[in-house]
Amino acid sequence: MEKKPINVAIAGLGVIGSGVAAVIRAHESEGAPIRLVKILEVNTDGPYAKPFYAQFPGLFTTDLKEILNDPEIDVIVETIGGRGFSKTLIEEALNHGKHVVSANKDLIATHGEFLLEMARNSEKHFLFEASVGGAIPVIRLMENYFSLSDVEEVSGILNGTTNYILSEMDEKSVEFEEVLKEAQAKGFAEQDPTNDVKGYDARYKILILIYLITGKWVPIDEIGVEGIDNLELSDFEYAERMNCKIKLIAYFSRQKNFMDAFVMPLMVPRDHILSKVGGATNIVTVKGKYSDEISLIGQGAGSHPTASAIVSDIYKIRETDYSFNPPWQDHPFTLRPFSEYIFKHTLRIDINDQPGIVGDIGSILAKYHINIYALEQLPQYHHREGNLEKTVFHLTLEACQEGIVRKAVEEINNAEYMARPVFVLRELYH
Amino acid sequence: MEKKPINVAIAGLGVIGSGVAAVIRAHESEGAPIRLVKILEVNTDGPYAKPFYAQFPGLFTTDLKEILNDPEIDVIVETIGGRGFSKTLIEEALNHGKHVVSANKDLIATHGEFLLEMARNSEKHFLFEASVGGAIPVIRLMENYFSLSDVEEVSGILNGTTNYILSEMDEKSVEFEEVLKEAQAKGFAEQDPTNDVKGYDARYKILILIYLITGKWVPIDEIGVEGIDNLELSDFEYAERMNCKIKLIAYFSRQKNFMDAFVMPLMVPRDHILSKVGGATNIVTVKGKYSDEISLIGQGAGSHPTASAIVSDIYKIRETDYSFNPPWQDHPFTLRPFSEYIFKHTLRIDINDQPGIVGDIGSILAKYHINIYALEQLPQYHHREGNLEKTVFHLTLEACQEGIVRKAVEEINNAEYMARPVFVLRELYH
Numbered sequence: 001m002e003k004k005p006i007n008v009a010i011a012g013l014g015v016i017g018s019g020v021a022a023v024i025r026a027h028e029s030e031g032a033p034i035r036l037v038k039i040l041e042v043n044t045d046g047p048y049a050k051p052f053y054a055q056f057p058g059l060f061t062t063d064l065k066e067i068l069n070d071p072e073i074d075v076i077v078e079t080i081g082g083r084g085f086s087k088t089l090i091e092e093a094l095n096h097g098k099h100v101v102s103a104n105k106d107l108i109a110t111h112g113e114f115l116l117e118m119a120r121n122s123e124k125h126f127l128f129e130a131s132v133g134g135a136i137p138v139i140r141l142m143e144n145y146f147s148l149s150d151v152e153e154v155s156g157i158l159n160g161t162t163n164y165i166l167s168e169m170d171e172k173s174v175e176f177e178e179v180l181k182e183a184q185a186k187g188f189a190e191q192d193p194t195n196d197v198k199g200y201d202a203r204y205k206i207l208i209l210i211y212l213i214t215g216k217w218v219p220i221d222e223i224g225v226e227g228i229d230n231l232e233l234s235d236f237e238y239a240e241r242m243n244c245k246i247k248l249i250a251y252f253s254r255q256k257n258f259m260d261a262f263v264m265p266l267m268v269p270r271d272h273i274l275s276k277v278g279g280a281t282n283i284v285t286v287k288g289k290y291s292d293e294i295s296l297i298g299q300g301a302g303s304h305p306t307a308s309a310i311v312s313d314i315y316k317i318r319e320t321d322y323s324f325n326p327p328w329q330d331h332p333f334t335l336r337p338f339s340e341y342i343f344k345h346t347l348r349i350d351i352n353d354q355p356g357i358v359g360d361i362g363s364i365l366a367k368y369h370i371n372i373y374a375l376e377q378l379p380q381y382h383h384r385e386g387n388l389e390k391t392v393f394h395l396t397l398e399a400c401q402e403g404i405v406r407k408a409v410e411e412i413n414n415a416e417y418m419a420r421p422v423f424v425l426r427e428l429y430h
Numbered sequence: 431m432e433k434k435p436i437n438v439a440i441a442g443l444g445v446i447g448s449g450v451a452a453v454i455r456a457h458e459s460e461g462a463p464i465r466l467v468k469i470l471e472v473n474t475d476g477p478y479a480k481p482f483y484a485q486f487p488g489l490f491t492t493d494l495k496e497i498l499n500d501p502e503i504d505v506i507v508e509t510i511g512g513r514g515f516s517k518t519l520i521e522e523a524l525n526h527g528k529h530v531v532s533a534n535k536d537l538i539a540t541h542g543e544f545l546l547e548m549a550r551n552s553e554k555h556f557l558f559e560a561s562v563g564g565a566i567p568v569i570r571l572m573e574n575y576f577s578l579s580d581v582e583e584v585s586g587i588l589n590g591t592t593n594y595i596l597s598e599m600d601e602k603s604v605e606f607e608e609v610l611k612e613a614q615a616k617g618f619a620e621q622d623p624t625n626d627v628k629g630y631d632a633r634y635k636i637l638i639l640i641y642l643i644t645g646k647w648v649p650i651d652e653i654g655v656e657g658i659d660n661l662e663l664s665d666f667e668y669a670e671r672m673n674c675k676i677k678l679i680a681y682f683s684r685q686k687n688f689m690d691a692f693v694m695p696l697m698v699p700r701d702h703i704l705s706k707v708g709g710a711t712n713i714v715t716v717k718g719k720y721s722d723e724i725s726l727i728g729q730g731a732g733s734h735p736t737a738s739a740i741v742s743d744i745y746k747i748r749e750t751d752y753s754f755n756p757p758w759q760d761h762p763f764t765l766r767p768f769s770e771y772i773f774k775h776t777l778r779i780d781i782n783d784q785p786g787i788v789g790d791i792g793s794i795l796a797k798y799h800i801n802i803y804a805l806e807q808l809p810q811y812h813h814r815e816g817n818l819e820k821t822v823f824h825l826t827l828e829a830c831q832e833g834i835v836r837k838a839v840e841e842i843n844n845a846e847y848m849a850r851p852v853f854v855l856r857e858l859y860h
Contacts, residue, residue, distance in 0.1 A: 135721040296727075
């Protein structure tokens with residue numbers, strides 16, 4: 001029996017919403033079973049809404065009730081963003097028997113548990129493929145492909161803006177602030193870039209993936225986060241000589257009784273697939289007990305790529321009855337304290353030069369039984385400020401517990417020759 | 431309502447079948463709703479079967495009827511291989527109301543249309559995720575994620591053995607025959623490597639993907655194929671200077687009224703993701719009209735990775751009722767003749783040296799209005815055989831239709847200074 005087309009309303013016609021409208025209209029015109037029937041947008045004069053409004057004024061409404069009470073509408077696509085009206089809208093939509101599709105990672109990471117419980121009670125789909133990795137189908141695969149109990153590790157580049165900035169710093173040897181400004185001018189970074197450069201955006205996304213894999217909503221503050229705004233060119237140059245790239249990695253892994261999770265710039269060996277993805281491209285690598293590493297690469301943002309994921313969710317709703325089959329095996333595990341994680345740490349040491357510093361730092365590290373794996377002090381980093389001789393050098397430690405390194409770093413920071421506190425970069429250690 | 435566990439029989443306990451048995455047993459022991467209830471295997475003394483037989487002799491049978499007539503068995507996993515008994519077994523399984531999972535790309539590419547029609551008539555699943563890309567979930571994504579009418583292009587490295595050989599040739603500067611021997615010794619290549627090195631294995635796989643995207647079973651001989659066994663180190667050296675890698679690419683694309691498909695070694699620019707996947711790893715890149723490029727990377731072979739895809743199919747059967755909803759929009763398109771494809775061609779010219787050859791070849795190319803894009807003749811390729819001065823050089827042509835280049839090459843091949851026929855390598859041109 002041929003199913004009838006699915007009727008869609010879009011709430012919010014910004015960069016993503018207008019992409020969704022464009023893809024649905026294109027599919028409609030090719031005879032696909034999907035219809036755009038309403039657009040909720042107050043500002044019909046905005047750069048994305050305006051051309052649509054000119055063509056299809058009849059689709060537009062400013063009244064949410066008109067959409068909620070229209071029995072013909074099957075799905076509401078929430079592309080408003082934020083956690084305010086968007087949350088109310090999704091609640092109302094579910095209450096009125098509509099399915100909901102959203103790309104709003106912020107909202108989902110914060111209120112996903114509540115909203116999914118609502119969806120479950122109303123037996124309606126609440127789908128959000130586009131919220132993690134844009135066009136990359138990582139959520140679909142978590143739901144339909146991976147044996148979740150076999151997923152051991154997920155690591156990914158989940159924020160395009162920061163990957164673009166890091167790639168530019170690396171390739172063009174330009175410092176962070178300058179690349180950021182240029183990215184803002186090009187529209188690749190927001191005017192307030194905090195969410196991206198501090199790693200918060202990637203943290204929302206790894207939190208959503210952790211829910212999909214384990215069924216647990218981790219309190220967001222428990223996931224350690226470090227941004228990319230403290231990275232300097234000397235770090236990239238050192239990474240290069242260590243045969244690594246620096247990437248902002250969102251990470252999850254689990255052992256029998258605990259799990260690890262963080263978002264942090266990491267040194268990634270150059271032969272690893274994560275280091276090979278540059279520009280604004282995203283990647284998610286899922287390591288399964290049997291499948292080995294499976295990587296998914298694609299555009300993590302942008303109007304059309306994000307829209308393609310949203311439209312895929314809409315077709316999924318058309319093809320699948322709602323059902324809630326928790327795929328997780330219930331397992332009592334907790335997030336391990338970050339201080340227990342093991343990394344290969346690289347320290348950037350910024351000093352007012354004087355004899356004996358390397359010896360002193362070596363002694364402090366030795367006291368904590370930390371071995372040095374590599375050290376490089378290069379003449380070009382020497383410079384004079386007033387009558388101070390200053391320099392920067394990097395050293396990499398053998399794999400060691402985070403907590404121990406922190407103690408040693410604290411002690412190094414107290415030394416009077418330190419010009420700035422030690423900057424710590426990490427590399428995964430398996 | 432909690433569904434009951436799914437009961438599985440495995441037919442053929444070789445490298446893949448034993449992997450499936452191991453994964454199912456592990457899942458069983460962790461409480462997952464899956465049971466291994468029978469194994470069809472005549473040779474219980476083989477390297478893969480023997481340890482299982484020692485532990486679970488009661489699971490083994492040599493009688494297919496015992497499996498077919500067991501009402502408790504839901505799914506039969508076909509891991510026998512070939513197109514003989516495996517085909518009979520799948521037919522019988524479907525006739526007896528069993529679902530079937532197979533990784534047998536050869537069989538599916540040859541008899542998939544017939545077997546899927548049988549499955550449809552019996553309303554049973556016939557799934558084959560593991561047949562393309564091993565652990566890479568490309569088939570699942572074609573079925574559940576991509577809007578198939580938007581898929582414009584698929585290009586992939588779908589054969590691990592040849593990717594391993596090409597990577598070794600490139601990295602270690604060793605000629606094909608030697609790498610092949612070493613790969614055979616390590617078990618990375620079969621004793622009869624024809625299927626892999628001639629590109630036939632990859633052609634089965636692209637044929638299956640074309641079916642999934644378009645609903646059409648293309649006659650296999652219509653898909654042009656070229657192997658990797660004519661590649662020489664000088665080609666890799668030239669590719670390196672052209673900033674390319676050489677990869678065996680399985681390719682599909684379509685325009686409004688026709689489609690292109692082939693399997694062939696291509697020069698791939700080094701900044702493209704396809705060139706970054708080395709060793710035996712596989713990659714599939716799917717270009718959608720809206721999603722842009724999405725790449726999937728993972729292990730394309732091996733006992734456990736392949737088994738993980740098969741087990742995923744088994745869970746899918748447990749969770750999904752059979753339904754046949756052709757996702758394709760019917761569209762009358764045909765395979766375009768290979769002679770009409772456009773590439774950037776590279777010619778390897780192997781000559782008995784004498785004055786005037788470059789001029790002569792240039793004149794022949796000019797006659798066909800073919801422009802030379804790059805040419806390199808290096809002193810190290812000069813050598814003397816008897817009283818012949820021999821050398822090899824490469825030239826790259828500007829983008830041109832295959833058929834025109836073939837005519838020019840034919841004419842060049844007739845020149846008396848040619849020591850061997852021209853070898854042609856191609857690069858995609860968009």
